[in-house]
């Protein structure tokens with residue numbers, strides 16, 4: 001249990017530093033979960049997208065929808081693959097860090113099991 005908590009705090013710090021790197025600063029309650037933080041950031045990226053590139057403008061909206069359903073345990077196996085591919089593509093092909101980071105955070109969270117289906 002202590003090891004898992006340590007990993008989560010390290011990941012939390014990494015994500016907070018990434019959010020800080022794109023020009024924002026957030027303050028969190030002590031009990032904010034990693035799922036809530038990731039959902040917050042994807043939503044933040046979607047709302048603040050300037051719309052110049054499709055991966056961020058459209059991709060983050062779909063990623064937000066799929067992520068929400070993933071966390072509720074509503075995705076089929078095919079949709080889970082789609083979420084992972086979408087996150088990888090958004091992270092790789094967005095024009096600036098807002099979109100890139102949104103994709104990378106979700107991809108990283110899925111790859112390392114930081115978020116789980118309910």
Ligand code: SF4
Nearest residue numbers: 051052053056096099
């Ligand atoms: S990734 Fe950057 S350039 Fe592309 S839509 Fe988002 S904010 Fe605009």
